[in-house]
Amino acid sequence: xxxxxxxxxxxxxxxxxxxxxxxxxxxxxxxxxxxxxxxxxxxxxxxxxxxxxxxxxxxxxxxxxxxxxxxxxxxxxxxxxxxxxxxxxxxxxxxxxxxxxxxxxxxxxxxxxxxxxxxxxxxxxxxxxxxxxxxxxxxxxxxxxxxxxxxxxxxxxxxxxxxxxxxxxxxxxxxxxxxxxxxxxxxxxxxxxxxxxxxxxxxxxxxxxxxxxxxxxxxxxxxxxxxxxxxxxxxxxxxxxxxxxxxxxxxxxxxxxxxxxxxxxxxxxxxxxxxxx
Numbered sequence: 001x002x003x004x005x006x007x008x009x010x011x012x013x014x015x016x017x018x019x020x021x022x023x024x025x026x027x028x029x030x031x032x033x034x035x036x037x038x039x040x041x042x043x044x045x046x047x048x049x050x051x052x053x054x055x056x057x058x059x060x061x062x063x064x065x066x067x068x069x070x071x072x073x074x075x076x077x078x079x080x081x082x083x084x085x086x087x088x089x090x091x092x093x094x095x096x097x098x099x100x101x102x103x104x105x106x107x108x109x110x111x112x113x114x115x116x117x118x119x120x121x122x123x124x125x126x127x128x129x130x131x132x133x134x135x136x137x138x139x140x141x142x143x144x145x146x147x148x149x150x151x152x153x154x155x156x157x158x159x160x161x162x163x164x165x166x167x168x169x170x171x172x173x174x175x176x177x178x179x180x181x182x183x184x185x186x187x188x189x190x191x192x193x194x195x196x197x198x199x200x201x202x203x204x205x206x207x208x209x210x211x212x213x214x215x216x217x218x219x220x221x222x223x224x225x226x227x228x229x230x231x232x233x234x235x236x237x238x239x240x241x242x243x244x245x246x247x248x249x250x251x252x253x254x255x256x257x258x259x260x261x262x263x264x265x266x267x268x269x270x271x272x273x274x275x276x277x
Contacts, residue, residue: 112189
C-alpha cells in the first residue's frame with residue numbers, strides 16, 4: 001500500500017493523464033497528490049438542514065462519501081444525493097452512533113477512513129491535515145480541540161471538566177498522551193479495524209477507539225481541530241449520562257487489560273466469586 005505524498009506532476013507531465021505513471025494519484029493541490037483513496041463516513045439522522053454546510057467543506061479529491069442514514073424522517077438522504085451525486089447511502093439497521101459508524105466502516109472501499117459528524121461542527125478543510133499525518137507514518141490521526149491550535153465553540157464548562165477528567169484517567173491507566181478524549185473527528189488506515197475490534201453501539205464508541213488503538217500499539221498523532229457550534233437542531237448529548245457511559249467503557253477496558261496481562265503471564269484470573277478460570 002502506497003502511503004506517501006509526492007509532487008502531483010513532474011515538469012511537463014499532466015497529473016490527470018491516464019497514460020502517465022501518476023494515474024493513481026489524486027491531486028490535492030498543484031504541488032501535492034496522494035495515492036491512498038480516502039473514504040469519509042458521515043452518520044446522520046434528520047440532518048437535512050446541516051448537510052449543505054458539511055458537504056460544502058469536503059475536499060473534491062476524496063474517494064467516496066459514505067452516509068449512514070439512521071432512519072431519518074426528513075430529507076437527509078435526498079439532500080445528500082443532491083449535494084454529492086456519487087454519495088454511497090447505507091441504511092442503519094441498528095441504533096446508536098457506534099452502530100452507525102461500524103456500519104459505515106464496513107461499507108468503505110478506501111484505504112483511509114475519516115469520521116465526520118453531520119451537525120456542521122466539523123470543518124472538512126481539516127481532512128488534509130488528518131490524511132497528511134497518516135501518509136507520513138501515523139496509524140490513527142486523532143482530532144483534538146485542546147491541542148495547540150485547536151478550539152471548541154460547543155462545550156459547556158461541565159463538559160470540558162468531564163472530558164479533562166476522563167482523558168486524564170485514560171492517560172494514566174493506558175499510557176496514552178491524549179489532550180482530548182470525547183471527540184469524533186478522527187481518521188485512520190482501514191486495516192486498523194482488524195486490530196481494535198469495535199463492539200460498542202453508542203456515543204462512547206469514540207472513547208473505545210481511542211483506548212483500543214493505544215492497547216494495540218498503533219501509532220497515534222493528534223491533529224488540532226476547531227469544533228464549531230451545531231448549526232441546526234439540538235444535540236442529544238448529556239454530560240452526566242454520557243460521561244457515565246464513557247467511564248464504564250474505561251473501567252471495562254481496564255479490567256479486560258488486566259485479565260489479558262494475567263493470562264499472558266500465565267497467572268490464573270480470579271473472578272469476584274473467588275473461582276479460578
